[in-house]
Amino acid sequence: MIKLLVVDDSALMRRLLVEIFTAAGDFDVEIARNGTEALEKLVDFAPDVVTLDIHMPDMDGLACLDQIMLIRPCPVVMVSSLTAEGADETLEAMALGAVDFIAKPRGAVSLEIDAVAPELVEKVRQASAARISRAARLRERMRARASGAGIRKAPARARPTKRLAPPQGALAGDGLVLVGCSTGGPPALDALLGKLASDFPWPIVVAQHMPASFTGPLARRLDRLCALEVSEVVKTTPLLPGHAYIGRGDADLLITRRGGALCATAAPSDPALFWHPSVDRLVASAMELAAPESLVGVLMTGMGADGARAMTELKAAGGCTIAESADTAIVWGMPGALVAADGASIVAPLDRIAAELTALFAR
Template sequence: MIKLLIVDDSPLMRRLLSEIFTAAGEFEVEVARNGAEAIERLQAVAPDVVTLDIHMPGMDGLACLDEIMLRRPCPVVMVSSLTAEGADETLEAMALGAVDFIAKPRGAVSLEIDAIAPALVEKVRAAASARVSPTLRLRDRVRARATAAVRRPTHSPPGKSHTVLSRPTAPMLPADGLVLVGTSTGGPPALDALLSQLPADFPWPILIAQHMPASFTGPLARRLDRLCALHVSEVVKATPLQPGNAYVGRGDADLIVSRRAGTLTALAAPSSPGYFWHPSVNRLVDSAMTCLAPESLIGVLMTGMGDDGAKAMTELNARGGHTMAEAAATAVVWGMPGALVAAGGASIVAPLERIAAELTAMFPR
C-alpha cells in the first residue's frame, strides 16, 4: 500500500481526493486541513507521497513544502490552479523539491474531478516511487556536482563510469542542426539544470517538449530565460530557429519542425490524437527527421513518466543520429529515459549534471 497524505484546506477537496484514492485500492489515505497540521503529522503518518494545495491560510503550500523537504523529504505533488499565478507558484514549488503537480478543475469541482481521476491516480502512483534528495534543491545540487566533475580526473574505476558510450569518439557534427529535448515528471528543474550550464552562443537551436498544460509553458519559458544564458521562449506561432536559443513547446499542443522558405521553423501544431502525451516528444523528433539528416540531430530524453520519445529517438539512433538518456541515478522518474535505454536507442547515458558537458563536448571550439 502507498501511504498518501492529502493536505488541503477545502473539506470538499479533501473528501473528493480521499474517495478517488481510496477507490483505487492501493492507497492508505490520511488528510490534513492545513500546512501546520501536515507538518505536525508528518512523522506519525510517514507518507510515501503528499498531495499539497498551494493556497491555504496560515502556512501556505510553498512554506509547507519547504518544511517537508527539511524535516522528512518525500515525493510531493502540488495541487495548482490553471492560471499564470498558479503556474509561477507551481514552478517555484518544483524548484523547492516537488516532483509533479495536479491541476485543479476549473469548473464545478465535484462534477469535473471524476474525469481527471485516472490521471490523478497515475501521477501520484508515479510520484510515490520518485527519487527525492534529502538535502539540496535539484538545481543547486546539479550545479555543485557539475563543478566537482570539472575538478575530478577524467578516468573512472571499472564499473563506475559516469556515462555509457556506444561510440568511442566524439562525432563530427555538421554546422547546422537541432537539439531535441523531451521531459515530463520532474522536468522543469531538470531543464533549468541542463540549460543553465550551456553558453549563450551554443551553436544549435534547442527545442523542448515538456508535458504541461498551455497555461504553464509560457511561465516555464520565462523562468528558464531568467535563469539561463540562452534566450528561452515559448513557441506560440511560426518561429524561425536560431543558435543561442531554446524553444519550449506550447502546452496542450505539439511542437513540430518544418521548413519555410528554406528556413528551419518551429510550429505549435494542434495536438495529434495519434500521440498520447503533449507536447509530444515522439512527434517533435519525427518532424525533425523529415527536415534534417539524422547526423544533424541530437535527441536528449530526461526524467519523465511513461515512454514518450523513446520510439522516435531509437529510430533516430538507428539511422545514425545522436541520442542521450538521463541516467536512473538522477532521474526523478526513470520512465522516458529508461524506455530509451531498454530499447537500445541511447548512444550516451549520463547523469543530469553531465548532460550539458556531453552536449558541449560534441562541439569542439
C-alpha cells in the same frame, strides 16, 4: 499500500480526494487540513507521497513544501490552479522539490473531478516511486536537525557517464538539439539549459509535457535563469543558435521549413498520442527535414515512454541520443525506455548532460 497524505484546507476537496484514492485500492490515505497539521503528520504517518494544495491559510503550500524538504524529504504533488499565477507558484514549488502537479478542477469541483480522477491517481502513484535527491539541501537539513552540531556533508558519489555509441567526429554545420521531458522536467531543464553558453552552436527545441497555461511562464522563468534566450513557441518561429524554444502546452511541437530555414511551430495535438507536446512527434518531424547526423536527441525525466521510439530510430539512422541516467531522473520512465530499446548513444546523470552536449562539438 501507498501511504498518501492529502493536505488541503477545503473539506470538500479532502473528501473527494479521499474517495478517489480509497477507491483505487492501493492507497492508505491520511488527511491534513493545513500546513502545520501536515508537518505534524509528516513524522507520525511517514507518507510515501503527499498531495499539497498551494493556497492555504496560516502556512501556504510553498512554505509547507519548503519545510517538508528540510524535515523529511518525500515525493510531493502540488494541487494547482490553471492560471498564470498558479503556473508561477507551481514552477516555484518544483524548484523547491515537488515532483509533479495536478490541476485543480475549475467550476463545480464535485462534478469535474471524476473526469480527472484516473490521471490524478496515476500521477500520484508514479510520484510515490519518484527518486528524491537526498543530497539536495543536505546542509540545511543537517543544521535543522542537529542545530549546528558540526555534522559534515558526506562527499558526493561520482556518477558515471556511459558512452555507448557516440558520434566519431565533432558535430558541425547546422543542426538541432531535441529535448523531451515530463514529470520532474522543469528543474531538469533548469539544470540542462542553465549550464549552456549563450553561443551554443545549435538551436534547442524542448517538448515538456505541460498544460498551455504553464509553458509560457516556464519559458519566461528559464529565460531569466539562462544565458540562452528562451521563448515559448506560439507561432512559426525560425530556429537560431543560442536560443531554446519551449513547445506550447496542450499542442504538439513540429519542425518545419520556411524559405530554406528550419522553424518550430505549434500544431494541434494528435489525439492518437497521449502526451503533449509529443516528443515522438517532434523528433519524427525533424527527421523528415534534417539529416540524422545533424540531430541530437536528449530524453530526460518523465513517466511513460514518449520519445523513446523516435529517438531509437534517430540513433539507428546515425544520429546521437542522450538519456538521463537512473541515478538522477525523478522518474526513469522515458529515458529508461530509451535505454531499454538500445536507443541511447550516451547515458549520463543530469549534472553531466550539458557538458556531454558541449563536448559533441569539440571532438
